Every structure is written in structure tokens, then in C-alpha cells.
Amino acid sequence: MAAKSLLFVAVVLIIVGSMEIQMAKAQPELGSLIGLIRINGSVFCTTDSTITSITPVFPNAQVQLQCGGGVVSTTTTNGAGVFTIFLNPLTMLLSSLLNNCNLVVNTPLATCNVGLPTTGILQSPLQLTGRTVNELLDILNVGATGFNFISS
Numbered sequence: 001m002a003a004k005s006l007l008f009v010a011v012v013l014i015i016v017g018s019m020e021i022q023m024a025k026a027q028p029e030l031g032s033l034i035g036l037i038r039i040n041g042s043v044f045c046t047t048d049s050t051i052t053s054i055t056p057v058f059p060n061a062q063v064q065l066q067c068g069g070g071v072v073s074t075t076t077t078n079g080a081g082v083f084t085i086f087l088n089p090l091t092m093l094l095s096s097l098l099n100n101c102n103l104v105v106n107t108p109l110a111t112c113n114v115g116l117p118t119t120g121i122l123q124s125p126l127q128l129t130g131r132t133v134n135e136l137l138d139i140l141n142v143g144a145t146g147f148n149f150i151s152s
């Protein structure tokens, strides 16, 4: 009788133990359920691709993420010329983003400086700059490599 109940306790302990292992295994996946691609960069009010500490920024500039000729996302720079775009990594693969997409500023440079052209665009390719993982988010950080002026 004592041996049977000891066996029963042992079996229960094994079952509980394996359930705990499975829950522990599931935890990291649950903890990083939300994946994001975060694209950011600064836009400057210049046709020159060389940026110095005195180059003025370009506030309220429309920034488009263009992939294969199509517009995937649109945003606007803030007062500091900085923009951020979030993408779902399930709908946009990182390799595709880095190889097939560009950031394009269509707002004319004359908007931030009347001495600059009223036509033409600023364009930048994208690069992976790092990864930020915490309990809730798994973020791939992608940045503009640098905007070049393309006249039209």
C-alpha cells in the first residue's frame, strides 16, 4: 500500500515536472510575441550629402518608404527633422526591405530654404543598425544610410 502511494506520488511529480519544463520552454516565445521593424533617420535641409553639425534640419518633410516603385508607408519629420516608421516583420521581410526599398523625401527643399531647388527628391537606402529585445518587443532597428539629392 505504502509502495503504491509512493509510486503514485512519483508519477504525479514527474507529470508536474514535465508540465513545468514545457511552460518554461514556452515562456521566451510568449515574451517576444510582438516583433517590429523600426525605421528612423534625420532629414536635413541641403542638397549636399555631407552633413555637419551646422547643417539645418528639414522639419515637416514628407518621408515615403518606397519598395519596387510602390509607396509602402508615409510619415512626416518632426521639428528636429527626425522621422520614425514602424513595420510588421510578418508582412515585410528584412532582406526585402534592405534590398528593394528606399526612403524618399518628395517635399521640395525650397520648403525649408527658398534658396534651394523647388524640384527633385532626397533619397536614401536602408541599413540594419541593431536589434532591441525586451520582455514584450523584438525590434529590428533600421536606419537611413544618408540622403542624396536627385534632381529632376
Ligand SMILES: *[C@@H]1O[C@H](CO)[C@@H](O)[C@H](O)[C@H]1NC(C)=O
Binding pocket: 040, 041, 042, 082, 129, 130, 141, 143
Ligand atoms: C534611430 O534609432 C537608433 C537606434 O534606436 C538610434 O541610435 C538613433 O539615434 C536614431 N536616429 C535618429 C535620427 O533618431
